[in-house]
Amino acid sequence: MRPVLKFMENVLIERILSEAIDILCKLGVELQNKKVLSMLSEHGAAVDDHKMHVHFTQALIEKALDTAAKPFKLFDVLGNETHFFAHDNVYFTPGSAAIHFLDYPGKNIRPPLTDDYIKYAKIISQLDFIASQSTAFIPADVHDKISDSYRLFLSLLLCEKPVVTGTFTIESFAVMKDFQVAVRESEAALKEKPLTIFSACPTSPLKWSEVTSQNVVDCATYGIPVEFIAMPLSGFMAPVTLVGTLVQHTAETLSGIVISQLTNPGAPILYGGSPAIFDVRYETTPMGAIETMMIDCAYSEIGKFLGLPTQAYISLSDAKLLDAQAGFESGIGATLAALAGINNVAGPGMLDFENCQSLEKLVLDNEICGLCLRLIRGIEPKDDFPALPHLQELLKEGHLLIADHTRRYIGEEILFPGPIIDRANHSRWQDEGSKSLEERAHIEVNNLLTTYQPSRLSDETKNEIIKLMEAEARRYGQDSLPFRNI
Amino acid sequence: MDLLQQISDSLQNGDEKQVFELTRQAIEQKVPAKQILDDGLIAGMNIVGEQFRTHKIFIPHVLFAAKAMYAGMDQLKPLLIKENIRPIGKIVLGTIEGDLHDIGKNLVGIMLKGAGFEVIDLGKDVSADTFVQTAIAESADIIGMSALLTTTMLNMRKVTDLLRARDLNSSIRTIVGGAPLSEAFAREIGADAYAYDAANAVDRVKKLLESA
Numbered sequence: 001m002r003p004v005l006k007f008m009e010n011v012l013i014e015r016i017l018s019e020a021i022d023i024l025c026k027l028g029v030e031l032q033n034k035k036v037l038s039m040l041s042e043h044g045a046a047v048d049d050h051k052m053h054v055h056f057t058q059a060l061i062e063k064a065l066d067t068a069a070k071p072f073k074l075f076d077v078l079g080n081e082t083h084f085f086a087h088d089n090v091y092f093t094p095g096s097a098a099i100h101f102l103d104y105p106g107k108n109i110r111p112p113l114t115d116d117y118i119k120y121a122k123i124i125s126q127l128d129f130i131a132s133q134s135t136a137f138i139p140a141d142v143h144d145k146i147s148d149s150y151r152l153f154l155s156l157l158l159c160e161k162p163v164v165t166g167t168f169t170i171e172s173f174a175v176m177k178d179f180q181v182a183v184r185e186s187e188a189a190l191k192e193k194p195l196t197i198f199s200a201c202p203t204s205p206l207k208w209s210e211v212t213s214q215n216v217v218d219c220a221t222y223g224i225p226v227e228f229i230a231m232p233l234s235g236f237m238a239p240v241t242l243v244g245t246l247v248q249h250t251a252e253t254l255s256g257i258v259i260s261q262l263t264n265p266g267a268p269i270l271y272g273g274s275p276a277i278f279d280v281r282y283e284t285t286p287m288g289a290i291e292t293m294m295i296d297c298a299y300s301e302i303g304k305f306l307g308l309p310t311q312a313y314i315s316l317s318d319a320k321l322l323d324a325q326a327g328f329e330s331g332i333g334a335t336l337a338a339l340a341g342i343n344n345v346a347g348p349g350m351l352d353f354e355n356c357q358s359l360e361k362l363v364l365d366n367e368i369c370g371l372c373l374r375l376i377r378g379i380e381p382k383d384d385f386p387a388l389p390h391l392q393e394l395l396k397e398g399h400l401l402i403a404d405h406t407r408r409y410i411g412e413e414i415l416f417p418g419p420i421i422d423r424a425n426h427s428r429w430q431d432e433g434s435k436s437l438e439e440r441a442h443i444e445v446n447n448l449l450t451t452y453q454p455s456r457l458s459d460e461t462k463n464e465i466i467k468l469m470e471a472e473a474r475r476y477g478q479d480s481l482p483f484r485n486i
Numbered sequence: 487m488d489l490l491q492q493i494s495d496s497l498q499n500g501d502e503k504q505v506f507e508l509t510r511q512a513i514e515q516k517v518p519a520k521q522i523l524d525d526g527l528i529a530g531m532n533i534v535g536e537q538f539r540t541h542k543i544f545i546p547h548v549l550f551a552a553k554a555m556y557a558g559m560d561q562l563k564p565l566l567i568k569e570n571i572r573p574i575g576k577i578v579l580g581t582i583e584g585d586l587h588d589i590g591k592n593l594v595g596i597m598l599k600g601a602g603f604e605v606i607d608l609g610k611d612v613s614a615d616t617f618v619q620t621a622i623a624e625s626a627d628i629i630g631m632s633a634l635l636t637t638t639m640l641n642m643r644k645v646t647d648l649l650r651a652r653d654l655n656s657s658i659r660t661i662v663g664g665a666p667l668s669e670a671f672a673r674e675i676g677a678d679a680y681a682y683d684a685a686n687a688v689d690r691v692k693k694l695l696e697s698a
Contacts, residue, residue, distance in 0.1 A: 398592060402549040410546060419541060427668065427682030 002088060002378045005339035007298045013305045016243065020250035021061055028055035029206040029255045033213040036259055043262050056258060064258040067265035070307050072225060074132070074162045075193040077183050077457045082131055082162055085270065085309035088341025090376060092334070092369040093164045094124060094362060095316045095350025096134035096199065102351060102358035104442045107321055109356050111140035114482040116359075117151065120349075121158035122452035123359055123445060129369035130348055130362075132197075134164040137357045143476040146469075148172045152179060152196070153469040154483060157462055160455050164227070164346065166199040170211055173218045175472045180224070182464045183457065191223035194268060197311075197344070201229040201274075202252045204237040213259055220260045220267035227270035227311040227344065228256040233285055234295070236278035242295055249275050249299050270344055271303025272311030274354070285353055288318045288329030296333075297340035309343040313354065315365065315372075316347030322361050322438045326351060330361075331368050338372035345369075360441035363448070367417040374415040382409050419444055489517070493526030493558065498534055500550025502557045509558035519565035527558050528574070528602050535601060538685050545593070545684070552600025559602075573604040575695050578621045579630040580612035583641045587634035590664060590684070594630060597684040598691060614644035621658045627698065628691060631677075633664040643675040650676065659694045663687060 008016075031037055032052050041047040046055040071086030083091050101112035117139050124133045135151035142150045148168040155163045156179055167173050176196075184190040200216045202208050208216075219226045230252035232238030238245040253271060260267050276285035276292045286292060296312040303310035315334035319325035330347065337345040348369060349362035383405060384390075394400050420440050422429060429435075435443070455462075473481055489512050496504035505527075512522045534551040537543045566573075579595050581588050588610045595605045606624055608616060617629050629649075633639035642662055649655040661679040662672050672680035679694055681687035 399596075401546050401596070402553060406546060407550070410544075416544065425665075425682050427680075428686065431682065431686070 001380070002376055003339055004088065004341060005297060005336060006301060007294060008301050010305065012243070013302050016246050016250055016302060017305075019247045020254055021056075021058055023206075023247065023251045024056040024061060024255055025058060026055070027206060028053055029202075029208060029252070031208045031213060032210045033208065033217075036208070036213045036217060039217075039262055040258070056255065060258055060262075061254055064254075064261035065306055067261045068257055068306075068308060069266050069268040071309060072194070072268040074197070074225070075195060076160045076162050077156060077195065077455065078160055079184075079193055083344075085343045088376070089343055090338050090341060090345060090373065091131040091343065092129060092315065092345045092348055092365075092372075093132040094120075094130060094134045094136045094365075095313065095347045095354055095357065096136055096164055097166065098137035098350060098355055098357040100352065100356040101137060102321070102356050102361070104358075104360055104445070105438070109320075109352070112137040112357065113141045114139045114154070117154050118158060118483065119445075119449060120357070120359060120362070121155055123362060123448045125159035125161060125453075125455070126448050126451065127363065127366040129366050129373055131161065132164055132344075133159050133161045134346065135166070136349060139482070141482045143473065143478045145169065145476045146172070146473050146478065149175045149179075149472055150469065150481070152176050153465060156180075156183060156457070156465055157483075158455055160457065162194075163196045164199065164344070165196050166201075167215055168211070170214045170218075173215060175468055177218070177222055177224070178468050179465045182461055182468065187222060194223065194225050197225045197227050197270065199229050199272075200226050200256060201231060202256055204230065204232045204252065205248060206252060206255075208255065208259070216256055216259045217263045220263035223264070223267060225268035225270065226256075226260055227272035228253045229311075229313075230256075230273045230275065231285075232275045234275070234277040234291065235280065238275070242291060242298065245275055245277075245295055246298055246302065249273055249295070250302055253299070253303075269308065270311040271300070271306065271308040272344070273299055274313040275299070284318070286318050287313060287316050287347075287350075287353060288325070288333070290332070293333050293336050297336055297342070300337075300340050300342045304341070310341075311344040311346065312337060312342045313346045313350075314342065315345055315368070316350035316354065317361075318351070318353050320352050320356070322351075322358060322364065322441065326361060327364065327368075327437070330365055334365070334368050334372045335375065338376045341376075359445045360438055363418075363444045364420050364437065364441050367421050370415055370417060382413070489515070490522065490526040490529070493522065494530035494533070497527060497530030497551050497554045497558070500547065500554050502550075502554045505554040506557040506561070509561050513561060513565070519562050519569055520571050522558070523562055523566065523571075523602075527555050527562075531555055531601055535685070535688060539689070545597075548600055548685075549596060552596065555600060555602070574602050575628065575691060576604045576606070576624060576626040577628045577630050577691065578606045578608060578617060578624060578626045580608035580617060580632075581610045582631045582633045582638055583611060583613045583644070585633045585635055585638035585641075586610045587664075588632075590634070591630075591632040593684040594632065594663065594681070594687045597688050598630075601688045601692070603688075603691065614641070614648050617645050618648050618652070618654070618658075622654070626658060627695060628659045628661055630661045630663070630687070630691075632662070633667065636666045639664060639666055639671070642677065646676040659698065661687065661690055661694065 074083035100109040300310040317326040317329035348365035659678040
């Protein structure tokens with residue numbers, strides 16, 4: 001039986017949905033995009049062009065929910081299926097868009113560089129339990145205007161896994177779409193086999209910027225999946241109660257779904273988010289807070305109730321180092337997310353309120369993800385009845401280490417984690433150098449850098465996306481890109 | 487591929503039937519028994535041991551390989567005896583007097599056998615006298631003792647004392663292991679080696695024999 005975590009009865013979910021729809025109809029949202037306002041107006045929403053404000057109608061919201069693509073699949077750069085966003089299937093992806101990078105060893109963070117990104121892509125391509133790559137941090141050694149497309153470019157060049165990404169500007173979308181069309185060879189093929197997910201973030205409370213709303217429209221147009229990342233902050237930019245925050249999160253997410261589905265009915269979407277409580281002691285938004293995680297799991301229940309695949313930023317930590325807090329917050333989050341059946345779980349590698357990526361943490365988190373994926377496979381009998389023959393064999397042989405039953409099921413039943421989780425006895429641990437978790441993780445990072453195999457994407461396609469990237473950089477006066485020097 | 491290399495590869499894959507058949511062929515082709523043992527069976531087990539030590543494979547894989555090794559060894563044994571070739575080492579094994587916890591000791595025995603050693607397992611609750619008498623009678627190279635309790639582990643000193651009293655401590659070496667033990671304790675009671683797990687026991691026993 002697959003274990004499932006639930007926080008809410010359907011009655012409460014229906015109540016939250018009803019309140020959220022009421023808010024969208026009565027309060028509406030601020031929407032700083034004339035084209036989107038015009039589209040909404042054409043479909044019956046009450047638009048105030050002057051205030052850039054829109055009041056939705058219940059019919060509009062229900063229609064959007066009706067047309068939203070339910071389960072959908074994701075494919076790697078070679079066209080192989082990697083994700084089926086349906087039911088309680090769980091896939092992990094690294095936390096994305098960090099502005100800092102934690103160096104090893106030490107306590108210092110710094111702006112990430114191209115070299116860091118290349119290392120990251122080489123490592124993520126080899127982590128078994130993290131199904132996709134994300135554009136995990138923002139290289140600071142390229143022009144600001146290409147820092148979003150450049151991340152996707154490096155990812156597509158170096159790693160075969162599909163990519164969770166996003167744009168920082170309206171203009172960047174074109175080249176980011178063109179990379180993908182180059183990989184798939186046509187827009188139709190890209191629609192058929194989505195390669196990326198774009199994150200689109202409304203601003204709490206109840207607001208869509210021009211950039212993010214346009215991103216939703218652009219992605220929907222090309223059939224690129226979008227995950228909605230509403231970020232209400234309990235007690236600051238949202239009601240302090242978890243239910244109150246959920247109502248607001250629901251309203252903000254539903255407004256995005258309407259924009260997407262009016263643009264292209266059936267466009268693939270993930271019901272996601274990155275809400276948090278607000279820590280009034282430090283003026284911070286803790287992703288490792290248990291209430292934050294509860295909100296994540298609960299809004300995923302709402303998404304599932306609507307029949308939509310879901311997403312959350314949940315398996316990450318607010319710690320500044322790879323310390324006990326980093327481990328337990330990420331571990332608790334990943335466990336809860338897996339039990340809740342959140343389909344796209346974002347967070348591995350991330351520290352410091354989604355601000356800092358660490359390669360050492362990434363490889364640790366990969367092992368945590370493995371344990372969580374094992375957890376949700378649950379407990380099932382496997383040639384266990386009758387049990388008598390197994391026990392007879394045990395008594396006869398003195399052990400079952402090489403019994404047929406052991407041989408058949410040991411790999412399936414028991415997940416032996418990698419070299420980072422320590423399970424050696426004390427003497428063996430000492431004999432192997434008394435290494436701390438951070439040291440073991442660093443050794444694994446270095447090992448993975450030596451065992452990396454280049455992406456099997458054709459050289460022709462690689463050259464095509466290099467040309468696209470270089471042309472994009474030239475638009476902003478950058479004549480050469482740092483990746484050429486690595 | 488070279489026949490002995492094939493024996494080594496099949497052994498690494500835990501393919502008992504294949505090792506049996508290839509060993510038979512090697513004997514038929516008049517390959518010396520010692521060469522089949524060293525360059526086929528033990529060469530394969532050494533690779534398995536190294537993979538186990540570096541966490542690439544786990545205990546069951548080692549044991550399957552060991553089982554495959556015996557499929558070859560059973561055919562080689564009469565030839566090795568005829569050629570007067572001794573096993574690479576003989577170990578008398580048991581849990582120390584007063585201690586009935588033998589799971590770890592059994593695992594050590596399985597791993598040592600898998601590595602080509604001859605193991606005489608005295609079982610549980612073995613007195614110092616029995617350990618030493620058996621080692622003398624069997625011309626064993628090493629006595630291996632295990633304990634799970636802090637109270638019983640103290641009895642291990644009786645064995646090392648007895649060996650010293652009979653001036654046997656240089657010809658019969660001792661190795662100790664078990665959850666409450668440590669390298670320091672081994673030194674304190676005059677044991678020659680301490681192993682923290684079964685794979686480590688194989689390494690330490692090999693080193694003891696090399697230094698003998």
